[in-house]
Amino acid sequence: MRILAVMCHPDDMELCCGGTLIKYKKQGHEVFVCHVANGNMGHMEIMPEELREIRAKEAKKSCDMAGFRLISADIGDLTVNSGNEEQLSKMIAIIRYAKPDVIITHSPNDYCSDHVETSKLVFKASFDASCPHFMPHLGEATAVTPIYYSDTDSGMNFIPTEYVDITEEMELKEKMLSCHESQAKWLKDHDGIDVIEEQRKLAALRGTQCGVKYAEGFTPLIASQRMRPYRVLPQ
Numbered sequence: 191m192r193i194l195a196v197m198c199h200p201d202d203m204e205l206c207c208g209g210t211l212i213k214y215k216k217q218g219h220e221v222f223v224c225h226v227a228n229g230n231m232g233h234m235e236i237m238p239e240e241l242r243e244i245r246a247k248e249a250k251k252s253c254d255m256a257g258f259r260l261i262s263a264d265i266g267d268l269t270v271n272s273g274n275e276e277q278l279s280k281m282i283a284i285i286r287y288a289k290p291d292v293i294i295t296h297s298p299n300d301y302c303s304d305h306v307e308t309s310k311l312v313f314k315a316s317f318d319a320s321c322p323h324f325m326p327h328l329g330e331a332t333a334v335t336p337i338y339y340s341d342t343d344s345g346m347n348f349i350p351t352e353y354v355d356i357t358e359e360m361e362l363k364e365k366m367l368s369c370h371e372s373q374a375k376w377l378k379d380h381d382g383i384d385v386i387e388e389q390r391k392l393a394a395l396r397g398t399q400c401g402v403k404y405a406e407g408f409t410p411l412i413a414s415q416r417m418r419p420y421r422v423l424p425q
């Protein structure tokens with residue numbers, strides 16, 4: 191299968207679904223990771239343009255560790271907007287390029303506007319991409335793709351209905367997350383948290399809920415044409 195994870199900021203992939211993507215890759219699937227926002231506002235001292243470049247390098251280093259193909263929509267932080275036609279066309283082009291069998295993105299109930307808008311952008315673009323006469327210059331139409339929503343920040347307002355055991359993938363997930371050095375500092379300064387420690391707590395909680403050490407939780411988008419008669423997430 192071809193997997194497309196559309197996450198907002200450059201470290202969200204590791205936090206929300208990194209273990210699951212590592213598992214897909216180990217099982218021989220092709221994994222594409224798209225960052226919608228470039229992360230340029232995520233620091234107290236480093237200025238936006240410099241930070242944008244630092245974060246692109248951090249993301250590349252992380253994706254290279256797992257053999258993921260990285261795509262950036264390069265939209266400025268705090269400006270993700272699902273009603274913006276330029277952003278919609280970028281997302282349609284990315285979906286038509288990746289031709290995914292499944293898309294993983296943020297929950298529409300997540301904690302910040304950029305995450306919520308990313309989710310809405312994916313929902314719209316993944317249907318629009320299936321219509322061959324809509325923006326035909328952006329590539330060949332795709333099928334209407336199943337969408338899985340990943341856990342929210344701290345698991346707030348999110349009840350998973352599907353779980354992936356990531357116990358064996360946890361070590362690499364944490365190494366990949368550690369590539370985002372600028373964010374370890376930002377999250378300490380802005381939110382007062384140790385990001386490695388926090389994500390481990392959530393993975394342990396989701397693990398407890400499904401009887402393994404560490405897990406990631408998801409919910410499917412339940413809608414016509416988005417369903418499949420087999421399990422889409424990795425075993």
Ligand SMILES: [Zn+2]
Pocket residue numbers: 198199202305
């Ligand atoms: Zn984020």
